[in-house]
Amino acid sequence: MSAPEPAPKPSNFIRDIIQDDLKTNKYAGRVQTRFPPEPNGYLHIGHAKAICLDFGLADEFSGKTNLRFDDTNPSKEETEYVDSIMEDVKWLGFHWDGLFYASDYFDQLYEWAVQLIKAGKAYVDDLSADEIREYRGTLTKPGKNSPYRTRSIEENLNLFERMKAGEFPDGARVLRAKIDMASPNLNMRDPVMYRILHSEHHRTGNKWCIYPMYDYAHGQSDSLEKVTHSMCTLEFEDHRPLYNWFIQQLGIFPSQQIEFDRLNLTYTLLSKRKLLQLVEQGHVSGWDDPRMPTLSGIRRRGYNPEAIRNFCAAIGVSKTNGMIELAMLEHFLREDLNKHAPRVMAVLRPLKVVIDNYPENRTEEMDAVNNPEDPGAGTRKVPFSRVLYIEQDDFREDPPKQYYRLSPGREVRLRYGYFITCTNVVKNDRSEVIEVHCSYDPATRGGNAPDGRKVKSTIHWVSAAHAIDAEVRLYDTLFTREDPNQTEEGQDFTANLNPKSLEAVRGAKLEPSLAGVTPGSRFQFERLGYFCADPESKSGALVFNRTVALKDTWAKIEKGPQQKK
RNA sequence: UGGGCCGUCGACUAAUGGUAGGUCAAGUGCCUUUGGAGCACUUUGUCUAGGUUCGAAUCCUAGCGGCCCAGCCA
Numbered sequence: 001m002s003a004p005e006p007a008p009k010p011s012n013f014i015r016d017i018i019q020d021d022l023k024t025n026k027y028a029g030r031v032q033t034r035f036p037p038e039p040n041g042y043l044h045i046g047h048a049k050a051i052c053l054d055f056g057l058a059d060e061f062s063g064k065t066n067l068r069f070d071d072t073n074p075s076k077e078e079t080e081y082v083d084s085i086m087e088d089v090k091w092l093g094f095h096w097d098g099l100f101y102a103s104d105y106f107d108q109l110y111e112w113a114v115q116l117i118k119a120g121k122a123y124v125d126d127l128s129a130d131e132i133r134e135y136r137g138t139l140t141k142p143g144k145n146s147p148y149r150t151r152s153i154e155e156n157l158n159l160f161e162r163m164k165a166g167e168f169p170d171g172a173r174v175l176r177a178k179i180d181m182a183s184p185n186l187n188m189r190d191p192v193m194y195r196i197l198h199s200e201h202h203r204t205g206n207k208w209c210i211y212p213m214y215d216y217a218h219g220q221s222d223s224l225e226k227v228t229h230s231m232c233t234l235e236f237e238d239h240r241p242l243y244n245w246f247i248q249q250l251g252i253f254p255s256q257q258i259e260f261d262r263l264n265l266t267y268t269l270l271s272k273r274k275l276l277q278l279v280e281q282g283h284v285s286g287w288d289d290p291r292m293p294t295l296s297g298i299r300r301r302g303y304n305p306e307a308i309r310n311f312c313a314a315i316g317v318s319k320t321n322g323m324i325e326l327a328m329l330e331h332f333l334r335e336d337l338n339k340h341a342p343r344v345m346a347v348l349r350p351l352k353v354v355i356d357n358y359p360e361n362r363t364e365e366m367d368a369v370n371n372p373e374d375p376g377a378g379t380r381k382v383p384f385s386r387v388l389y390i391e392q393d394d395f396r397e398d399p400p401k402q403y404y405r406l407s408p409g410r411e412v413r414l415r416y417g418y419f420i421t422c423t424n425v426v427k428n429d430r431s432e433v434i435e436v437h438c439s440y441d442p443a444t445r446g447g448n449a450p451d452g453r454k455v456k457s458t459i460h461w462v463s464a465a466h467a468i469d470a471e472v473r474l475y476d477t478l479f480t481r482e483d484p485n486q487t488e489e490g491q492d493f494t495a496n497l498n499p500k501s502l503e504a505v506r507g508a509k510l511e512p513s514l515a516g517v518t519p520g521s522r523f524q525f526e527r528l529g530y531f532c533a534d535p536e537s538k539s540g541a542l543v544f545n546r547t548v549a550l551k552d553t554w555a556k557i558e559k560g561p562q563q564k565k
Numbered sequence: 566u567g568g569g570c571c572g573u574c575g576a577c578u579a580a581u582g583g584u585a586g587g588u589c590a591a592g593u594g595c596c597u598u599u600g601g602a603g604c605a606c607u608u609u610g611u612c613u614a615g616g617u618u619c620g621a622a623u624c625c626u627a628g629c630g631g632c633c634c635a636g637c638c639a
Contacts (some may be wrong), residue, residue, distance in 0.1 A: 010579050011586075036637055073638060129637055138635055140567045173639055184568040184629035186635055214639045238634050239570055259570085261632095266576085272639095314588060316578045318571090325576050328589050338602060353589055373602070404600070413598060447598045458598050527599045553600040 012317045014053070014258055018061060018229060027228040034227050035089070035096070036218065038070045038204070039081035041272035042287040042294040043088045044262040045308065045329070046286040052312035053231055055094040056371065066225055067096035071103050072217045074201035084287070088295040092305045098225065102217045103203045105224055108561055109212050110164065111251055112220065113175060113193060113367070117156045120301055121249050122193060123149055124159040125176050132174075135181070142182035143189045149178065164198055166209045170196050177216075179245065187242045191215055202478070219243040222255035230255050232467050233262040235318060263315070263325040267477035268293045269484050274493060276317065283497060284478070290534075290545045291478045291501050301475070302522050302547030307336040323483065327330030330548050337530045337547065342370045342377060345360025345415065345460045346510045346544075348472055350389035353433045355420060358386040363463070366446065368416045382511050384417050387464040389509045391527075394459040397425065404456035405435070413458040415526065419444040460526045467509035470542040472531065474503045510542070517542065524550075 116122040137143030175194040193216040290301035311332040371377035399407040426435035529549035
């Protein structure tokens, strides 16, 4: 943290609540939060927002934050996910105080359930799942009491004990809270607390065959950890009365639940269920496909944690459900990469350039700046010779208006090289330009003309004899619609998949300094964008992912006035 | 047609009864050995109608619009 001015942080409603609580001494000056992922999938950028909130707010008030896995459903949860989640939280730059699992509390939760039965506040129900649904009523019609609702405490105790002992098959009975079947809030119509699941748990093994539901586990877990401010997303607003009901009936530490809006980003899907579907149906190569919004995916793509944190701070938090433009995320990405990524020259689609008046066997070492935004990054040598590659896009035989790059008779600057003028072109039998001939001005070495003449354009290049080959993967959004969930009748979100979301460019030519890069290193390929070496890179067979393109004024001019999809 | 929540520039978010501000996007110009970066400027907003008040984005009433809830998922 080195901001010269601690710019007054715009407040948000959660910070306000915390400050109020501190003022009234509601929790004896403590602030404690928790980040409670279910280990049933990989974390995504939406979780990053929650993480920044949970950890960030606690940090701000010298509080503590636990990482707690909400592992109450053994049928969907796996240690693979637990491991990835811990890795992702650390990668984002946060450190948890306590590491817990809801399953740590299974014994205590069971005891409390017995306590509620004894108080006449919970009962064992023999209704089937279908019957429970029927008895629950609808949004507009009240539910009706289960015939088992009036069982004696002794019978409930006996049955619950036997549920735990494994005497009944899955689905045979549940434990329910006895609240109010006529409540306008469906969550209060005798919600299920425990269900029978003869399923091995990733941590407790076969110790349990009854598992607590989210509503019965979450608030009590918060309470056990003495969490003061328990943030969750808006869809849990209707659960808050129940969250409070359990805590009150049990007379335990009163954690408070606060709901905020989940992140929605244009052109991206942030639902673990749908992300899992993309993985399972093979639309992407895995959870860490660089097109995925998972933290492992965008990490592989080349995003850095600082950019994500800055983004999360900038979008704020509220209770309105909105949709943030992807451009906002990309802005913070570029902002950070611009400061830190070393510059390098690479040609994605090579066009051969021969400098006719340059000596055949000569090679010069040109000085190139590593990062104009960071003088400390130093310089490097880049080899220059008679035959080069430039970008196909940087030459036009018939240049349109406002096109400043190379074209017949025109002079441009080769970055850190010389001024060259196009004298001639060679075409193949389909009349495509396959080779460009130029002359150079020896007086312009390094890129400056002693006579002060200006050139409209500077283009990048690599020396053909010295270049190394690479595969470069260019990405577009995974979906073609701003809201991938918006579909025509009878279709699902996969109908909005972008068939052009990945383009693998194979014959890219890179300057030789890139030869030994390690996977994960980030660079700016000058004039093109930011790129990150992929873990699939082998020496001699490098693979780069384009993290994000540079802003491209020319593309904008060429495309004309832009439209939204 | 039950209940809960939410409506501020194109997007996100401040203003906590007292000047509607910031960021992104868009546009214009400057600068530039990246058509990058940077800098400057500009456009656009309080859902509607009433009310309370010296004064309302903010409080009240009524509309309108959006999201969520009928898992033995979280």
